[in-house]
Amino acid sequence: MGSTAGNKGTRGRRERLRAETTAEIKEVALALMASGGPDAITLRAIAREMGMTANAIYGYFATRDDLVSTLIDDVYTALADAVDAAWQASSGKDAATRVHAWADAFRDWALAHPEGFRLIYGDPVPGYQAPPGGPAPDAARRVCTGLAGLAAEAWPWAEPLYADSDFTWSDFDPALLDKLRPAFPGLPPAAVALALRIWGRLHGLVSLEIYGHLRGQTPSPDKLFHEELAQLVRALGLSPRA
Amino acid sequence: MGSTAGNKGTRGRRERLRAETTAEIKEVALALMASGGPDAITLRAIAREMGMTANAIYGYFATRDDLVSTLIDDVYTALADAVDAAWQASSGKDAATRVHAWADAFRDWALAHPEGFRLIYGDPVPGYQAPPGGPAPDAARRVCTGLAGLAAEAWPWAEPLYADSDFTWSDFDPALLDKLRPAFPGLPPAAVALALRIWGRLHGLVSLEIYGHLRGQTPSPDKLFHEELAQLVRALGLSPRA
DNA sequence: GCCGAAACTATACGGTGTGAAGTTTTGATA
DNA sequence: TATCAAAACTTCACACCGTATAGTTTCGGC
Numbered sequence: 001m002g003s004t005a006g007n008k009g010t011r012g013r014r015e016r017l018r019a020e021t022t023a024e025i026k027e028v029a030l031a032l033m034a035s036g037g038p039d040a041i042t043l044r045a046i047a048r049e050m051g052m053t054a055n056a057i058y059g060y061f062a063t064r065d066d067l068v069s070t071l072i073d074d075v076y077t078a079l080a081d082a083v084d085a086a087w088q089a090s091s092g093k094d095a096a097t098r099v100h101a102w103a104d105a106f107r108d109w110a111l112a113h114p115e116g117f118r119l120i121y122g123d124p125v126p127g128y129q130a131p132p133g134g135p136a137p138d139a140a141r142r143v144c145t146g147l148a149g150l151a152a153e154a155w156p157w158a159e160p161l162y163a164d165s166d167f168t169w170s171d172f173d174p175a176l177l178d179k180l181r182p183a184f185p186g187l188p189p190a191a192v193a194l195a196l197r198i199w200g201r202l203h204g205l206v207s208l209e210i211y212g213h214l215r216g217q218t219p220s221p222d223k224l225f226h227e228e229l230a231q232l233v234r235a236l237g238l239s240p241r242a
Numbered sequence: 243m244g245s246t247a248g249n250k251g252t253r254g255r256r257e258r259l260r261a262e263t264t265a266e267i268k269e270v271a272l273a274l275m276a277s278g279g280p281d282a283i284t285l286r287a288i289a290r291e292m293g294m295t296a297n298a299i300y301g302y303f304a305t306r307d308d309l310v311s312t313l314i315d316d317v318y319t320a321l322a323d324a325v326d327a328a329w330q331a332s333s334g335k336d337a338a339t340r341v342h343a344w345a346d347a348f349r350d351w352a353l354a355h356p357e358g359f360r361l362i363y364g365d366p367v368p369g370y371q372a373p374p375g376g377p378a379p380d381a382a383r384r385v386c387t388g389l390a391g392l393a394a395e396a397w398p399w400a401e402p403l404y405a406d407s408d409f410t411w412s413d414f415d416p417a418l419l420d421k422l423r424p425a426f427p428g429l430p431p432a433a434v435a436l437a438l439r440i441w442g443r444l445h446g447l448v449s450l451e452i453y454g455h456l457r458g459q460t461p462s463p464d465k466l467f468h469e470e471l472a473q474l475v476r477a478l479g480l481s482p483r484a
Numbered sequence: 485g486c487c488g489a490a491a492c493t494a495t496a497c498g499g500t501g502t503g504a505a506g507t508t509t510t511g512a513t514a
Numbered sequence: 515t516a517t518c519a520a521a522a523c524t525t526c527a528c529a530c531c532g533t534a535t536a537g538t539t540t541c542g543g544c
Contacts, residue, residue, distance in 0.1 A: 014542070043532065056492050064532065122364050123453060137458050144459055165469060171462045196459060197447070197470045204446020205439070211365060216379050217386055217438060220413045227407060228439045235477060256511075285501065298523050306501060493538070500531065507524070
């Protein structure tokens with residue numbers, strides 16, 4: 001099985017063209033989304049842009065929702081990459097600084113890709129549930145793992161503050177724990193709960209901002225976010241210096 | 243101008259019928275939304291349900307987006323009513339209990355009306371910005387005012403914890419302050435910032451839950467929310483008893 | 485040069501929001 | 515009570531959407 005001897009180039013050509021077309025469809029779709037929101041992702045508009053027929057896209061994606069969920073996969077992965085990179089880049093710094101680095105990367109990415117954020121955290125495909133094994137849930141767990149990294153980094157200081165947490169391992173999805181426990185062997189359930197709550201705090205302000213609900217209340221969402229971060233750092237038992 | 247003498251009944255009839263039809267359109271639209279999400283709100287489906295033609299609805303709403311934003315107004319107002327009622331009902335209790343009451347009312351409403359929550363905080367009408375004077379921004383400010391009530395209630399204990407806040411009145415929208423400052427005369431800018439941050443914390447976990455992003459991580463979003471609440475109460479300087 | 489698969493197009497159907505024009509209903513008036 | 519104008523509603527039309535089916539073109543491998 002596999003390629004006929006010596007024909008790697010030719011068989012590769014078809015595949016390459018196919019990959020390029022697939023990539024172009026996604027690119028155009030992302031551009032449409034960036035300029036007109038998720039609803040602007042239209043098979044006909046994409047095809048128009050590419051000089052094709054809308055039906056040609058069905059050779060690459062079974063359905064529009066399929067295309068959109070592939071986009072979600074890509075975009076969510078990009079977000080996870082961004083925060084992971086910020087985390088890596090802050091390696092060696094003190095815990096408070098690293099928390100700021102992670103959180104800022106999260107918000108900065110969201111502000112730079114508001115439509116991407118909506119794509120991930122809104123539901124552009126109503127009623128859609130990502131397939132359990134797919135890249136999107138994986139990216140979500142990468143984000144959670146990153147947050148668990150924050151919690152783990154801060155845990156030496158934070159632990160006494162969360163002594164009354166009554167979380168147990170059974171309070172978390174096994175698939176999440178499969179990623180988390182090997183990465184952070186000493187981390188107790190309380191710290192995982194802390195990670196999810198940190199997610200909530202960051203997601204809350206950022207999503208209010210992205211969806212415009214802060215606009216009518218404050219012209220300084222930046223300041224608000226950073227004060228929230230300062231308080232978060234304090235709630236982790238870290239010294240507020242950054 | 244006004245009604246012809248003695249004809250109040252007849253002129254009132256037209257208006258009553260019109261009001262009833264308007265109400266029925268909204269009812270049917272909400273029912274469609276509840277069963278099939280915001281995208282199920284379709285002029286034709288509404289008309290079908292009502293035994294009318296889709297175009298007849300244009301006599302009541304200028305456009306579909308108009309109808310949807312009217313729904314947003316209504317639903318947001320209902321949410322504001324719900325949290326306000328819980329706040330009133332907890333009057334006299336201690337601050338920690340009242341914080342719990344408000345927050346639980348918020349989350350309970352969201353869980354009871356997930357589509358309504360999505361309608362308010364997602365953006366079913368892409369690119370839509372609520373008219374500045376309309377009911378939706380007003381409801382948003384009612385929610386913020388409620389949150390400021392929490393902050394005000396807790397402020398005697400919380401104040402020393404937020405001494406380093408550098409917020410000033412210019413960091414908030416005048417329309418918000420117009421509602422807030424008369425209601426809570428002694429409240430400093432730091433407390434308003436605190437209110438908005440509390441909003442973020444509550445909104446974060448609830449919206450992650452409503453949009454299903456917590457489902458893959460924990461089977462106990464309840465527990466998570468209540469631990470978050472306990473920590474919030476602690477961060478307000480209140481004793482964690484409830 | 486030929487073949488078969490892959491890529492793509494043409495056509496069609498049912499759905500959507502919405503505009504323009506015509507029809508019916510109905511409350512006020514002469 | 516007959517009439518009339520406005521309001522309510524329907525009909526028709528258009529452009530757009532996703533998508534199924536069938537037909538056509540393209541092109542690598544023999």
